[in-house]
Amino acid sequence: MSLISGALGRAILLGAGAWPALACAAEEAPTTVDSVIVTGARNPEYPPVVQDARKRLSETPGAVSVISQESYQNRFALALDDVLRDAPGVFAQKKWGGDIRISIRGSGLGNANHNRGLLIAQDGAPLNEADGYGDSQIADPLNTRFTEVYRGGNALRFGGALLGGAINMVTPTGRTAGFDNQARVDGGSFGMVREHVAAARQWGDWDLYVSGTNQTGQGWRPQSQQNIQFATLNLGRSFGEDREVRLIVNGSNINQEIPGALTLAQFDGNPRQPAAGNYANDQGRNQRGVRTSLRTTWRLNDQTVFEGAIYGVWKDLDHPIFQVIDQESRNYGAFGRLDWKGELGGRHADAYAGVWLRTGDLDSNFYVNVKGARGAPTSRTRQNADAVDVFGEARLFVSERLALVAGATWGQAKRDYQQFAVPGVVSTFNLKASKDYNWLAPRIGVLWEDADGAQMFANLTKSVEPPNHGSLSPTGTGFAQVKAQEAWTAEAGFRGRRGPLTWDVTFYRAWLDKELLQYTVNPSIPASTFNADETVHQGIEAALDWEIVRGLRLRQTWTYSDFHFQGDAQYGDNRLPIVPKHFYRAELRYQHPAGWFVAPSVEWTPTGGWVDFKNTTRAPSYALLNLGAGYAVNERISLFVDIRNLADKDYISNVQAQIAATAASAAYWPGDGRSVFGGVTWSF
DSSP states (O other): OOHHHHHHHHHHHHHHHHSSSHHHHHHSSSOOOOOOOOOOOTTTSHHHHHHHHHHHHHHSSEEEEEGGGGGGTTTTOOSHHHHHHHHHTTTEEEEEEEEEEEETTTTTTTTSSSSSSEEEEEEEEOOSSSTTTTGGGGOGGGSEEEEEEEEGGGGGGGTTSSSSSEEEEEEOTTTTSSSSSEEEEEEEEEEEEEEEEEEEEEEEEEEEEEEOOOOOOOOOOOOOOEEEEEEEEEEEEEEETTTEEEEEEEEEEEEEEEEOHHHHHHHHHOTTOOOHHHHHTTTTEEEEEEEEEEEEEESSSSSSEEEEEEEEEEEEOOOSSSSEEEEEEEEEEEEEEEEEEEEEEEEEEEEEEEEEEEEEEEEEEEEEEEEEEHHHHHHHHEEEEEEEEEEEEEEEEESSSEEEEEEEEEEEEEEEEOOBBBTTTTSSSSEEEEEEEEEEEEEEEEEOOOSSSSSSEEEEEEEEOOOOOHOOOOETTEOOOOOEEEEEEEEEEEEETTEEEEEEEEEEEEEESSSEEOOOBBBBBBBEOOOOOOEEEEEEEEEEEEEEETTTTEEEEEEEEEESSSSSSTTTOOSSSOSSSSSEEEEEEEEESEEEEEEEEEEEEOOBBBBBBOOOBOOOOOOEEEEEEEEEHHHEEEEEEEEEEETTOEEEEEOBBBOOOOTTTOEEEEEEOOOEEEEEEHHH
């Protein structure tokens, strides 16, 4: 807490210094300012709460997306890879169970597991722990009203300064759920069954949403069993327009076995087999957690709205892998932002400024894995992290159609680590290590809109990612000298709608310095996770929807990713592993007026991603065919069927990055074979 208490004063001073001009303008401005930047026409497929989110995000001079629950409610969406599959620029592919590798613009490619370099939030409050480590497994798609995706530096609104940006999942409320009661049962192949119940109520100024999900399954491969429960409570009290207080509580109980990655020979021989070590040692990931936030939106006057939250997260992890990891973590934080709209010098203008404070501690104990049970202790550590971000951005409309944008985030982070003596293992010292990071990340941009709502935008943004505890590699004398990753990203794009066509295309190039990647340890590189010299991430993120005729729509997304070193000491100009160069999805959906639909789709990777930093091995390319269909029996009951991998193709959905892949490298995660899922939803 010392970092937060020391930084809080500076944060308040910085925030206060940014607002006097805005406050003066607010006193003189008109009482209302119409929104100028809106992308395209409203789509009747989306309810008002989603339309409002799209309108708000369209004010961003950069790449953003909104994904409604309606877009996936008639298919089998278990985790974030199913939710994000049609978001351009997002690589979200399953490794096992609910462990999804999510990378935007090459974020976190040096990370062996879970999430790094991307802020994952729920209702604006982060799911990431205080040191930046993220875990997407606790996200339940059925308890998410809509999902906001801010690619790259466009996550500044949350105080984010990470290369990948932010993903924010918004919980339904009693006012936005769209039903009073709902019961859903779905499942299918591999023993998968999921039950979900929810209720939404409004009475006077109060509203309530409660839900529960139970999910069990055996999995396509042995050692893939899962038993998962989610629960959500969202209680709100309104005090008038744009004034409310809301308590949100999320609970999760996740038990999943880990089948393990295979060698290429094992995959070719039998992709369904588990890794021998995973099976013998009953490897899995079991965690319980409770997350509580108290948040408010409060209109201060006609021009200014405050949005803020305090939150706390408790998590208990039992994780038998190469050893048994037993961890308990506690994370706390506070988030506040002021949004202002008015005039400056007779021109439309808007701005926001805020502060994000967070602290967390983690008790970590390692044991010998004895067939999934704890054996002798091998390590005992305590890890603490504090961080603060102060951020702000302003738009000034220099003409009716053109807005200039400028903003920045200032941040500070601290990592503390203590290793305790373990008799018979580490008995001669108690290691302590500490590291501080500071940064300033500016941003400039421009946004233009024509009379029909089509937009063009461009921006230049700096991003900064301090290493998390897992990347700092403590040695006998303290932390290895791992520095924060920095990047400048230039972005330009256009989006809009003309007749039957809706498009969203972004070009970007990021110049990275000190990217956190995997290296062979030598006298000049003291840790396996270390800073690269210079790397480049560049690409194209494109989405195109075409309403061919009434009821028949073709939806396409294409992501081009070119990530490579520049004169690296170990890797030269090699390409970075994992993310394939091209990734394409398309769905052709026919919606009949009688209430039924059919939707064949394809997922295609024409050239697989590299497996290793040495560029000796590439993952195989693949193309998958899928088929969805459904029928709305009436306004209350709907049915669906979701058939995946129709051709039962053996393919690799994800890889574990290697320094130099060999025939013995267990680097390949098989994708599921042919599967059939179905479900029924009853709203009443």
